[in-house]
Amino acid sequence: MTVPNRSASSTAYRYGFQGQEKDDEIKGEGNSLNYKFRMHDPRVGRFFAVDPLFKQYPHYTPYSFSGNKVIAFVEREGQEEKWFLYNQLAEHATGKKQPDVNDISDAQNKVIKEIFFDPAIDYGNKAVNLGLGYGAIVYNGVRLVPSTAFPGVFEEPDGTGYYDVKTLQTNGIVPLYTVEQELKESAVGFATDGVISIASGGLLTEAGPVIQGVAKSKIAKQVVKKMDDVAVTISKSTDDIIASASRIKKGKTRRGVQALDKKIGRGDTAYQGLKANQESVNKVIKEVMDSPKKSITPTRNQQGIEVIDIINPDTKQGVRLIKETEEFDTFING
Amino acid sequence: MIHLLTGKSMNKQFIKDNERTFKKIRGKHIIKCFRLFFESDLEYIPENIRWQEADGVVFLVFSNGEIISFYPNSENFTVKMEKIKKEKLPNGLLEVSNNQFWNKRVNSEIISVELIYGYTDTPYGVLFQFANGLKMDLCYLSESEYTFDALIISNGEKV
Numbered sequence: 001m002t003v004p005n006r007s008a009s010s011t012a013y014r015y016g017f018q019g020q021e022k023d024d025e026i027k028g029e030g031n032s033l034n035y036k037f038r039m040h041d042p043r044v045g046r047f048f049a050v051d052p053l054f055k056q057y058p059h060y061t062p063y064s065f066s067g068n069k070v071i072a073f074v075e076r077e078g079q080e081e082k083w084f085l086y087n088q089l090a091e092h093a094t095g096k097k098q099p100d101v102n103d104i105s106d107a108q109n110k111v112i113k114e115i116f117f118d119p120a121i122d123y124g125n126k127a128v129n130l131g132l133g134y135g136a137i138v139y140n141g142v143r144l145v146p147s148t149a150f151p152g153v154f155e156e157p158d159g160t161g162y163y164d165v166k167t168l169q170t171n172g173i174v175p176l177y178t179v180e181q182e183l184k185e186s187a188v189g190f191a192t193d194g195v196i197s198i199a200s201g202g203l204l205t206e207a208g209p210v211i212q213g214v215a216k217s218k219i220a221k222q223v224v225k226k227m228d229d230v231a232v233t234i235s236k237s238t239d240d241i242i243a244s245a246s247r248i249k250k251g252k253t254r255r256g257v258q259a260l261d262k263k264i265g266r267g268d269t270a271y272q273g274l275k276a277n278q279e280s281v282n283k284v285i286k287e288v289m290d291s292p293k294k295s296i297t298p299t300r301n302q303q304g305i306e307v308i309d310i311i312n313p314d315t316k317q318g319v320r321l322i323k324e325t326e327e328f329d330t331f332i333n334g
Numbered sequence: 335m336i337h338l339l340t341g342k343s344m345n346k347q348f349i350k351d352n353e354r355t356f357k358k359i360r361g362k363h364i365i366k367c368f369r370l371f372f373e374s375d376l377e378y379i380p381e382n383i384r385w386q387e388a389d390g391v392v393f394l395v396f397s398n399g400e401i402i403s404f405y406p407n408s409e410n411f412t413v414k415m416e417k418i419k420k421e422k423l424p425n426g427l428l429e430v431s432n433n434q435f436w437n438k439r440v441n442s443e444i445i446s447v448e449l450i451y452g453y454t455d456t457p458y459g460v461l462f463q464f465a466n467g468l469k470m471d472l473c474y475l476s477e478s479e480y481t482f483d484a485l486i487i488s489n490g491e492k493v
Contacts, residue, residue: 255482262389262483265372266406301476302411302452309409320408329476330483332409 017042018074038078040065053079234296234308236326238289241319242282245328256281259330270316270333284331288312288319298323352415352457356447359396363443363464366395367436368427378480385430389484392472393423404460404472406485412456413474413485435489442466450493461493469493 016022020033020040033040038047050062057080060067066074067081075081236244245256261276274280288294291312300306306323309332316334321327371390379388392404401423405414431440443465449457450473459473469490478484 258481259483262372300453302454302456302458302474303476304453305476307476330408 035075035078040075040078047078049078051079056080234310234321234326238286241289241321241326241328242285244326245281245285246278247327254278254281256285256328256331259328260284263331263333268333271331284315284317285319285328287315288317291315352449352460355402355415355417358398358400359402359444360447361443361445362397364394364440365397366429366431367440368393368395368423369430370424370427383435385428385433386435386487387478387480387484389481389486392485392487393418393427404485406474406483408474408483410456411452411454411474411476412458413460413472415460435487438466438468439464439470442468459493461490463490 014021016030016033018033020035022030023032023034023039024030026032026039027041031041031043033042035047037052038049040047045065047063047065051057051060051064054060054062057064057067242256245259246254248254257276257278260271260274260281263271264274264276271284274284288310291314293313295309295311295313297309297311298306299309307329308321308323308326309318310321311318311332311334313334318332318334320329320332322329369385369388369390369392371388376384376388389406391406393401394404395401401418401420403416403418405416407414430436439462444462445465446461446463448461450459450461450471452458458475459471462470462472464470470487471490471493472485472487473493474484475486476483478486
């Protein structure tokens with residue numbers, strides 16, 4: 001909304017907020033925008049008619065603007081919200097200046113397919129539990145957030161996270177059981193913008209133009225920075241980590257052996273058949289640390305201590321290190 | 335429709351699920367407590383508090399017939415709570431309802447049950463308050479006095 005007597009504009013330029021055409025004859029200058037299907041009053045931020053697509057959005061008020069998400073989304077023609085990041089993505093994928101809704105959908109599917117299917121790209125994609133109850137997909141060791149990586153696939157009706165297997169099947173993608181289970185069981189997501197984290201995985205030269213397109217967006221740069229901030233490298237050698245697992249915890253029991261004994265005692269399937277001795281401890285740690293597909297995820301425990309979870313997706317076994325010292329903490333499930 | 339999930343919004347579901355369970359047991363009382371211990375830690379725990387502080391699973395039988403298991407979950411730094419049927423109770427359980435800690439809490443009305451939060455959005459424990467003024471907490475701790483990574487039961491005073 002413009003402040004009366006404190007604004008100026010040229011009548012030759014007819015477009016206002018979100019590039020929509022102004023209709024100054026109705027309520028004065030800049031107070032009515034034509035969103036094609038509905039008129040919008042920016043003074044109150046409301047439409048003056050119900051959403052023509054209201055039947056598709058029973059969870060919204062029929063007067064909502066931009067799906068009530070005014071930062072990441074824009075309003076598409078008074079009908080529904082549009083995530084502008086995917087608009088950019090579609091521009092790169094199609095080369096069109098103004099991609100339509102189908103282009104956006106195609107681009108989105110292409111990203112999903114590249115991640116899951118393209119045989120030329122085998123990044124050891126997998127689903128893991130990230131700790132803190134977050135369900136996510138790890139893409140070449142970089143965590144991807146289902147909800148943001150695949151909008152439309154992972155949705156949240158009424159505050160409840162769920163995993164739409166049908167959408168994946170429609171796109172010809174085999175659902176990852178563990179992701180589905182994770183989301184059903186933990187029902188917890190992660191707030192960072194996952195898809196762009198591909199960029200920080202160093203895949204830009206290998207991945208397709210769609211992903212490169214995403215990486216060029218403003219949001220991508222912010223998220224890459226965010227990912228760089230939390231990026232973790234492990235400087236200790238596997239031998240050092242094994243040595244730290246053989247430190248005495250209590251009495252004669254060594255830390256690694258006690259941790260393995262707990263996992264076996266708890267009946268965790270990834271550790272079934274193992275014996276709680278130093279030899280098994282060394283073997284598990286070595287396999288996890290040497291796995292080319294291992295995922296490395298920094299997290300924080302409930303006491304505020306920073307830890308690093310390293311998972312071997314082949315064996316579902318994992319090692320948790322104390323971030324500060326890089327000493328062995330415990331074994332975890334993948 | 336596109337929605338961004340946040341840790342907090344998805345935690346709502348976790349909390350909602352537990353709240354549903356808690357609703358059912360408020361106003362009821364515990365009638366029995368069983369424990370399943372992870373043997374490796376037992377020897378380190380002083381005998382007088384062994385049945386509370388030794389790592390393992392807790393099974394509480396409530397007066398409405400529900401049985402809930404409390405299980406330490408290292409991966410998520412939390413206590414996993416699950417309803418369980420009587421016939422699914424594992425073998426090798428030790429009934430501890432009559433020991434010094436539990437006999438004061440068994441058969442006393444539960445006036446409140448709430449989740450306990452630490453540095454993360456995911457709760458790491460549960461706090462019970464009983465009509466006789468006593469409390470009890472079941473918490474997952476990454477580091478405890480005796481060991482690392484254990485489900486510890488105490489009288490709720492440290493929470």
